[in-house]
Amino acid sequence: MRARPRSIAIDGPAGSGKTTIGAELARRLGYAFLDTGMVYRATTLAAVRCGVSVHDEAALVALIGRVQIAVSPPAVDDGRVTTITLDGEDVTWALRERVVDDNVSPVSAHPLVRDRLLGVQRSVASQGPVVMVGRDIGTVILPGADLKVYLDASVEERARRRQAELQARGVASNYDEVLDNLRQRDAMDSGRSVAPLAQAPDAHYVDSTSLSVDSVLQHIEDLVRGCHC
Numbered sequence: 001m002r003a004r005p006r007s008i009a010i011d012g013p014a015g016s017g018k019t020t021i022g023a024e025l026a027r028r029l030g031y032a033f034l035d036t037g038m039v040y041r042a043t044t045l046a047a048v049r050c051g052v053s054v055h056d057e058a059a060l061v062a063l064i065g066r067v068q069i070a071v072s073p074p075a076v077d078d079g080r081v082t083t084i085t086l087d088g089e090d091v092t093w094a095l096r097e098r099v100v101d102d103n104v105s106p107v108s109a110h111p112l113v114r115d116r117l118l119g120v121q122r123s124v125a126s127q128g129p130v131v132m133v134g135r136d137i138g139t140v141i142l143p144g145a146d147l148k149v150y151l152d153a154s155v156e157e158r159a160r161r162r163q164a165e166l167q168a169r170g171v172a173s174n175y176d177e178v179l180d181n182l183r184q185r186d187a188m189d190s191g192r193s194v195a196p197l198a199q200a201p202d203a204h205y206v207d208s209t210s211l212s213v214d215s216v217l218q219h220i221e222d223l224v225r226g227c228h229c
């Protein structure tokens with residue numbers, strides 16, 4: 001019998017569906033799930049709350065040393081796929097607020113910030129089978145992942161999905177602003193010098209623009225079954 005991949009890395013741009021797909025895949029396989037974007041978002045929220053500039057790398061690193069960011073399975077049945085606490089406070093939904101969207105890319109572009117957050121991410125994979133989603137999982141965090149997927153979608157479709165998600169949570173938003181924010185984050189995430197958003201050479205490319213969540217899941221489950229690992 002073929003072994004199942006123990007580590008599955010899913011990378012892709014904002015709004016490509018990584019979290020929805022990754023969480024459901026992990027649930028079906030019985031694996032742990034880590035959305036690494038949440039770790040950068042929690043750091044950003046802490047910086048905003050403490051008045052630390054998102055451009056001050058040294059102050060951000062010091063802040064990471066002071067605060068406690070914890071990731072755990074969903075504690076409440078309200079559509080979340082993970083629970084994130086900041087110094088014990090449940091900030092899962094606060095991490096999706098506009099102020100975090102607007103500030104997270106500069107925070108995640110600092111090499112020392114990335115370095116400080118690397119251990120938290122790798123330790124999750126060292127504890128057992130995992131589905132991990134982000135920007136640099138297949139290239140930097142888990143370069144030896146058994147299965148790598150690069151999940152993409154057009155920026156217009158990603159903006160449409162992000163807006164629908166906001167609407168479902170009762171948050172008013174403007175399509176053009178959401179689109180603009182995604183374009184800016186794409187440029188920052190792909191253009192930074194350290195661990196930019198990039199497809200690993202051995203990743204499977206999946207364009208989800210015109211695919212349903214179920215179709216994408218089926219496709220990735222086929223890859224899991226066919227994985228030589």
Ligand code: DC
Nearest residue numbers: 014036037040104105108134135136
């Ligand atoms: O996936 P997301 O939108 O929640 O990610 C938020 C930000 O965090 C994104 O703009 C880039 C950054 N990020 C990163 O640099 N590396 C990761 N592995 C995950 C996210």
